[in-house]
Amino acid sequence: MNLENARQRIRWITIAVLIGTAILLTVLDNTGNINTALAFIRNPMTLILNWTSAQTNTIADALAGPRDLQEAQTQIAELQAQLDALERENETLRELQGEYQTLLDLVNRARQTPDIRRATATVIGYDPSPAVRSLIIDKGSNDGIVVGMPVESARGLVGQVFRTTADSSQVVLISDNASAIPVRFGNSRDTGLMRGGAVGSAAAVEWVDLQYQLEVGEVVFTSGLGGKFPQNIPIGRVAEVDRNEAELFQRAIIQPAVDFDALEIVFVITDFQPIDTTIFESPTDN
Template sequence: MLLCAILAFVLMFAEHRFSRMEEVRAQLTTVVAPIQWLVSVPSDVLTWGALALSEQRELVEENRRLREQLLTLSHRVQRMASLTADNVRLRELLNAAPQDEMHYITAELLSLDSDPFTHQMVIDRGRRDGAYVGQPVMDASGVVGQVTAVSAYSSRVLTLADASHALPVQVNRNGLRFIVQGTGRYNSLDVRHVPNTADIREGDLLVSSGLAGRFPAGYPVAKVTGVEHDPGQPFASVTAEPVAQLQRSRHFLLLFPPPSVQPEAGDRLWDETFSITEPPEELIR
């Protein structure tokens, strides 16, 4: 050890005093490089093996989750096929017109509004893509909001969380209709004017009712998170959480609801209804 220390001191002194030691050091580095590589091989092999095993475990776990998800979705598709067939048969019995298919285009998030008191965002679809003011916007989970301004290549969307946004909804369980309004927070909505005697419970799913004519009926909006009854007040305090991932979603759907058709005064349906309610000619005489 003393000899190695003396040799190291001599080499440092020689490198400091003589300029040709730079070339000697370069040559020695070249000679020692294979030895350094051989020494590092076991460590590199262990690191690579641990990483490979870790990635393999993650891939196996992800594959298992995807198989479970595929099985669940397959079950839902089969159930939906059965429900669709039942719906078609019931509509045939009621002689009702079939529902039109909902058209849509995809959009991607461009930017979020920097104002902390508003909850708006800009997406990459505009007037050239068919976007229009008032168009409903959704993500993979539910209703996100509606378009409030349109330019040629982008649109501004007002989300459900904004305090100025309100949406007519109904309880999916029993059909009770209410108004949901934003609170300025992404994870909370107010259900307005809910009577104390209303049958609304924590966990109820609120879907769009379609009454305002802007959002089509039946799309998930929020889930009830709290119901508080005050005996001294006419209305209960009901809060809900948006179903849509307002803070995480980057891809959206812009829906094109079919225009609602209202019966005119001269339609056959109105004439038949009027003829039923009109008293017979004998009673008039």
């Protein structure tokens, strides 16, 4: 209210000054002193008009300020909402890209060995027990899955079917402590037996002859010996070589090719029949 009164007062003062000036100019014009009068009042009038304009601008700015601030806050909120939407969209696109890459890798893996029949399965859970490293897939006996079938991903060997139900199966991972897989080194061509590590330990190939020069980074494949797995499935790479010239054998620590904690889709090799070699492990009774 005080602000409005000030504006009204300024307006009436300005009108009064203008009327008074007009009357004065008329009188002076009749007496012939108009130029002198104009020179006398020009500067004061200029100051008055400039002051009036400045006060008017100040009042206008004071009135417009809150509106501008509110509009700026509204724009900031709208931009933040758009940014949040873009971030959600980018996250969705990244997930879709990851799924697409996984499927593409699986297709490429299947093309590499077209003679092998596979059933695609989704990982639906992990065994919480630290004693057994295994996962659960959504395919079971109703889908033709049987105990002993090898399981692989796009990157390499995952494990072997250990137990089945009608609609799901338990797969023991190659990193499990009880796992024993005949392997072959890609460069040296030597063979050995890879055993899974205990909890907190890495898988390793033991009893490798010293005559073979194992190299860090060397790829390790299934050898096919023992009849449990097809040959030439990637398992991982040599991460470390434990070699002592005073001993007869060396040891290789293996970094699995598969990230078991990130598995979503796997292949079950359905046309491979494991060979039972246990009959050769003990003498035949006569």
